[in-house]
Amino acid sequence: MKVLVSGGTGYIGSHTIVELLNNGHEVIAFDNFYNSKPEVLNRIKTITGKDIKFYKADMLKKDELEVIFNENEIDAVIHFAGLKAVGESCRKPILYYTNNICGTLNLISVMDKHNVRNIVFSSSATVYGETDTVPVDETMPVGHATNPYGETKIMQEFILSDLYKANNNWTVTLLRYFNPVGAHESGLIGEDPQNVPNNLTPYISQVAIGRLPHLNVFGNDYPTPDGTGVRDYIHVVDLAIGHIKALDASCGKKGVFIYNLGTGKGYSVLEMVHAFEKATGIKINYKITDRRAGDIAILYADTEKAKREIGFVAQRGIDEMCRDLWNWQKKNPHGFE
């Protein structure tokens, strides 16, 4: 298939492009480089030996999207482009609602105009909101997120579902990511936060490389085995492969399809720290601090539906996640620069 990847130079987007190319798909991509670097394109070429067609474009500029669709016969879109820092979204809600909602509205209206009606959307487990029931499965109600970033994911799910209700020719796949971590085994691509990392694992790897003094563990008084938050960490290459599986399964089908992409296993913050130390031999200094506003105690996936319907089962364990994360970080101490 000829696949358009929005946000193609981002963390998940770049890893998914590698897997699309490995699986014989033709890739067009665009990005505005708000949270990524052009160097990623060179790395993708080095890893795969293949070229992609790339446009520097912003989904807030409909005319830039029109150029892409006028110049290419696109079969499906995998939509990653969006702002995704939880903390930043609390400080800048207008930026997040404008970019993520208006951007997606632009994209789907240009898709509709060009009769491109297969979209795979990068959603998030954050749509489940505060839940006391784990593991979470796709039948569980979409809650209220604890931040504007999460709210934009919920709204985008509703918008895309309404597309199909209005026109049954649409194929909408909503992929709810749990916690993506790690990097491609080559260490050539990986997560490159533009500021101090919000997320746990890039923070740990920056402590390990010496860019940050220690890790702050946000609370150890949660109702969990060691008191720290429990999450479902999934290797980013497994996550990327989940997109290929979902895209292939969508062919010839119409409707709205929702899948958790996780491992079904939860690890606490301290278990993640110890796993990283074991995999790398590097001691991670940390301090226990107050809880972070908006955090929940435990969240991990019920993975049965993805296994049953699209044949997806995460293959990479926590040791490989930590080794690949460290391999990327030590080869790129300052990211893509």
Ligand code: WQD
């Ligand atoms: C994981 C655990 C923290 C940082 C969010 C979004 C989700 C997705 C991933 C984009 C929690 C603890 C963290 C730190 C810590 N976003 N922590 N010290 O909050 O589960 O999910 O990021 O793709 O949609 O909601 O991920 O990595 O921020 O936190 O103790 O410096 O690590 O309290 O228990 P989270 P996270």
